[in-house]
Amino acid sequence: MSRILVCYYSRTGYTEQVAGKxxxxxxxxxxxxxxxxxxxxxxxxxxxxxxxxWGRDADILPPxxxxxxxxxxxxxxxxxxxxxASPVRTLARQQRDQIRHAGIFxxxxxxxxxxxxxxxxxxxxxxPWSTLxxxxxEIEVEGYEEKLTSFAAALRSRLNAEPAxxxxxxxxxHGRT
Numbered sequence: 472m473s474r475i476l477v478c479y480y481s482r483t484g485y486t487e488q489v490a491g492k493x494x495x496x497x498x499x500x501x502x503x504x505x506x507x508x509x510x511x512x513x514x515x516x517x518x519x520x521x522x523x524x525w526g527r528d529a530d531i532l533p534p535x536x537x538x539x540x541x542x543x544x545x546x547x548x549x550x551x552x553x554x555x556a557s558p559v560r561t562l563a564r565q566q567r568d569q570i571r572h573a574g575i576f577x578x579x580x581x582x583x584x585x586x587x588x589x590x591x592x593x594x595x596x597x598x599p600w601s602t603l604x605x606x607x608x609e610i611e612v613e614g615y616e617e618k619l620t621s622f623a624a625a626l627r628s629r630l631n632a633e634p635a636x637x638x639x640x641x642x643x644x645h646g647r648t
Contacts, residue, residue: 475499479547480558485578490547496623505532522557529557539569553583555590563594574626576603601625
């Protein structure tokens, strides 16, 4: 088992593509957030926008791995209606006490990355070690490798600087806000 978990939700495949490449760069385990019902067609699109705009929880399945077993959990989210996707926000809210340290990345069609990254940091109750935003255009032309490599290096650097066993000691500031 790796010390790092890349955990993501993807409706269209962009976030999944980035998550897979990031997991390989980091030597991380990979976890897809799954839902009880699909988000297909126009109904799925409208439900996605509505949940994101109103900060509603999604009906996700429990993760099949224990997040507290990882020193670093990297969350990947698409941006929906200017916010983080509801399945990722739901996981962050439900699992925040299990996540020692976090990194966050988002994929987006045009704008909204600032609010989406802030949504997840707030839901996690911690400041992420590093963040990354990639547009669908960058992903389509595979023009994001340098950004992804820099993001991975920043996360790896923070992880390597973290004293062993620190996360399990009571009273230690874990960067939570």
